[in-house]
Amino acid sequence: MAQIAHCLTVAPVAHRMREFRSAWPATDGLAVFNAVYLAVTEEIGRRIEAGDFPDRGAAATLDVRFAERYLTVVDAVADGGRAPACWRPLFQYRRHPGVRPLQFALAGINAHIGHDLALAVVDTCRVLGCEPADLEDEFDRVGDVLTDLEEHIRDELLPGPDLLEVADPLLHLLGCWSLERARDGAWLAARSLWQLARLPELAEEFTERLDRSVGLVGRMLLTPLAPRG
Template structure:
């Protein structure tokens, strides 16, 4: 656990405010908007729990959450300015208006990009900001991860068709079971530890990050396969 003074919970509030602003200007059916809505709910929950003192080190949790969410918002900003976002985010932005992709797929592709790629980098960013090692952030990582599980639950509960509409043979049934937040979170933690160990080997760290980005992007493209 990192010992720092004060709590920057206002930083989480600022991130949530930015997500609400995005939600107000995107059409409801926009694929990125679908992900943004469920992520906003989780961000607000993290902010409430930080304020309630549920984290051993509120500042460390806040730094991790803000830097993590900031990577998603940076991808949005890149697209808004005509730049290319990281490869992990490109499928979601490319297919955000495709009529044959269901809301569940959009949300899952966003979760995949954010946890599969952004989370590991956010841990490294946080370690630099807090002058600590990943092991010092493990408690906060686990607690934030437990709350992120709410994101996957929300996606499945609100966006998956009901059992009366979703047949066993429906491809979406297989898609829903093919991706695991727990496995993605474990992989992100391992990647963060590797990146921290090779942080002074810039060419190797850059190559590792690029390959991780491309791999997560490939999974995202598969998750966004149109079904109609």
């Protein structure tokens, strides 16, 4: 597998995210997620180059296919299209004054992991001619990077002591969502979609329902709490 994807790097997708960072104001909810995702992508790129992944080519392919799904949504919306249901809440609420930065970050992570990651695993298997089980190590290590950064994200974006009246309901809201459960769900969805490849109508229905269910969680995460000061 590595020889097929050896030439792939995460540099081009990271470059696109830096362009978004330059174009969007820091207060834009999508910009908040983009900053988090750029940090994740850069860290994965460093670990791939350092040889931390068992198969560098497979890891690069998975990461690029994963990132491309986010970039495609941004481009489609910029061209006047409609975002998938999983991403729609973030695009709709990206400028809402009552939504806190941490909510934006986690809503984007929810959409990207809960929906896009499963499809990216399937895309990668088709490109590399392998089974999802062959990518499990790469999948787990990408998830480990996200887990390593999650605590940092929460510490950095959680309101300070002067906003405790906001932090209380925010902590309650965020306690309803788990990165670990989202990762587990993405892996199960990827394996299910792979098995449904011979049943395209059922696979399409499964994908649509996954999209809508992840979107519902995203809408919950973006519940407005209080105007920003």
